[in-house]
Amino acid sequence: MIHLHRLSSPSTAQQELAKLHHALNSWGCFQAINHGMKSSFLDKMRQVSKQFFQLPKEEKQKCAREREPNNIEGYDNDIIYSENQRLDWTDRVYLKVLPEDQRKFKFWPQNPNDFSYTFLSPPTLNECSFLHEEYCPTVYRKYKAETEVIIKAMTNSLNLEEDCFLNECGERDVMFLRFNYYPPCPMPDHVLGLKPHADGSTITFLLQDKLVQGLQGLKYDQWFKVPIILDALVINVGDQTEILSNGIFRSPIHRAVINSEKERLTVAIFCLADSEKEIKPVKNYSEIYFQYYHQGKRPIEASKI
Numbered sequence: 035m036i037h038l039h040r041l042s043s044p045s046t047a048q049q050e051l052a053k054l055h056h057a058l059n060s061w062g063c064f065q066a067i068n069h070g071m072k073s074s075f076l077d078k079m080r081q082v083s084k085q086f087f088q089l090p091k092e093e094k095q096k097c098a099r100e101r102e103p104n105n106i107e108g109y110d111n112d113i114i115y116s117e118n119q120r121l122d123w124t125d126r127v128y129l130k131v132l133p134e135d136q137r138k139f140k141f142w143p144q145n146p147n148d149f150s151y152t153f154l155s156p157p158t159l160n161e162c163s164f165l166h167e168e169y170c171p172t173v174y175r176k177y178k179a180e181t182e183v184i185i186k187a188m189t190n191s192l193n194l195e196e197d198c199f200l201n202e203c204g205e206r207d208v209m210f211l212r213f214n215y216y217p218p219c220p221m222p223d224h225v226l227g228l229k230p231h232a233d234g235s236t237i238t239f240l241l242q243d244k245l246v247q248g249l250q251g252l253k254y255d256q257w258f259k260v261p262i263i264l265d266a267l268v269i270n271v272g273d274q275t276e277i278l279s280n281g282i283f284r285s286p287i288h289r290a291v292i293n294s295e296k297e298r299l300t301v302a303i304f305c306l307a308d309s310e311k312e313i314k315p316v317k318n319y320s321e322i323y324f325q326y327y328h329q330g331k332r333p334i335e336a337s338k339i
């Protein structure tokens with residue numbers, strides 16, 4: 035468990051950095067507390083998202099994904115790549131939040147009517163304590179700042195120049211929100227909520243369901259349950275960082291299992307490099323990601339030098 039606030043405060047950073055290095059080297063993920071977002075704000079995010087998924091199908095279809103190549107935004111479940119592909123037991127919404135000028139509002143739910151407001155308006159003092167320290171027009175600036183702290187900590191631990199990964203990521207950060215809703219399933223042992231994968235991001239922030247556990251990480255060929263820690267965000271290294279570090283920092287394989295009686299909702303925030311930048315040494319990373327995902331393969335296999 036890492037106190038994010040301590041990472042950026044000079045008197046406590048050293049001790050927290052040691053914990054961060056250990057977590058990233060051993061698991062590639064950690065639980066972050068003291069991230070500044072208050073419990074009530076996290077609850078609000080969960081609540082409006084769940085309200086959307088509980089709407090009738092016709093209502094949700096209003097922001098359905100348009101089935102055109104390279105569009106992942108909107109309401110949908112798995113994109114079908116092949117006939118015998120096994121589908122996940124999930125409903126999801128993907129939305130691009132950064133760069134701001136690339137937001138496609140036709141995919142943003144209008145119902146519940148405070149959905150966009152919750153995810154796009156500047157946070158208030160009741161919602162986020164970090165406003166005391168800095169002006170933050172959106173929470174995404176905060177995620178970006180945290181991502182930078184974590185990536186710098188990684189390069190420091192490799193004795194590399196602090197900004198070298200960040201420079202590779204470029205100026206125009208990309209950020210996606212993904213809302214994962216897992217309805218109860220009568221046969222939870224036969225199907226997964228989300229099949230084993232690693233994220234295609236530099237860093238991912240995951241807000242877990244408050245009550246229902248389901249996230250599992252793979253280590254030593256075994257699946258480990260990721261515990262629910264009140265108000266913590268799960269943060270993990272993604273493929274882009276794995277590729278930048280030539281595989282030294284592993285992007286952890288994880289999956290979501292489902293429940294026979296209870297629904298489960300999570301919100302993932304994927305931070306990605308500028309899409310114009312080539313994540314070396316991989317070419318066309320975004321194209322190979324989904325192709326590899328559905329074959330159960332890892333993009334690092336195509337990219338190692």
Ligand SMILES: O=C(O)CCC(=O)C(=O)O
Pocket residue numbers: 212214228233240248249288289290300302
């Ligand atoms: O819902 C979960 O627990 C995992 C979500 C996840 O891994 C993802 O959205 O990439």
Ligand SMILES: [Fe+2]
Pocket residue numbers: 231232233288
């Ligand atoms: Fe994931």
